[in-house]
Amino acid sequence: MREAQKAAGKPMRYDGRWRDRGPGPEQDGQPFVVRLKARQDGETIVRDAVLGEVRFENSQLDDMVLLRSDGTPTYMLAVVVDDQDMGVTHVIRGADHLNNAARQLQIIEAMGWPVPVYGHLPLINGPDGAKLSKRHGALAVEAYRDMGYLPETMRNYLLRLGWSHGDDEIISTAQAIAWFNLESIGKSAARMDYKKLDNLNGHYLRETDDATLTAELVAFCERLSPPVVLDAPARDRLTQAMPGLKERAKTLVELVQGAEFLFTDGPRLLRLSDDILDRQWAGLASTLGK
Secondary structure, eight states: OHHHHHHTTOOOOOOOTTTTOOOOGGGTTOOOOEEOOOOOSSEEEEEETTTEEEEEEGGGSOOOEEEOTTSOBOHHHHHHHHHHHHTOOEEEEEGGGHHHHHHHHHHHHHHTOOOOEEEEEOOEEOTTSSBOOGGGSOOSHHHHHHTTOOHHHHHHHHHHHHBOOTTOOOOOHHHHHHHOOGGGBOSSOEEOOHHHHHHHHHHHHHHSOHHHHHHHHHHHHHHSSSOOOOOHHHHHHHHHHHHHHGGGOSSHHHHHHHHGGGTSOGGGHHHHHHHHHHHHHHHHHHHHTO
């Protein structure tokens, strides 16, 4: 079926050959799937809190599989049932799931269940405008933590990638909770800007009180491989020197480089800097699978 559709230049999807046929003796004991007998005319309308009304021609949506031949449910069925059982009222996810919403709506409406509020968020692109992928850099939040970015920075930066509040660029977590709404989410994909991320992290480093920043730096050093453990005198020296150190750093990596003279002797100074950078990039390369 797929080969014939491909040869004819048609989209590859189930052609409904068993839609109105009952099984005969030749099907006894043979494996089968269970499909949704979907509407073939009219439209399925996703009323999206971000994108507005999005219409799908039902003629373009095939009878999707609900149960596989081994009896296990597909994602499309499982996620709808799970949301219903858990009382989910809002489904907020990436715009690449928009097509799924149309298919899931058909199950929800067939069951007579309440329709959740959908909100499909624009995707994040790399600096070149292409969809963000491993070749652009780190994807996991843990990778940004290991590169020396503070949690406050990541919350602020990711929020501003797809959402705005006037001209505000610096938005604290408390302000984000108070201000956030679905209506202000942009419809276009945002571009990752690492220079802006560095500048924002530098702001939060300077705004963080010295004792808290020392604790962040100590935890950062202990996550290195092998870990760098700072004793109490070294921590005290760090806290006292922090007002000047944090003015010149944009990441915790740079902060460690600027502060290492406080907890190492001269001959090891340069080597420690190189080791820290090597370990950070080795961890990042491992994250990216390179």
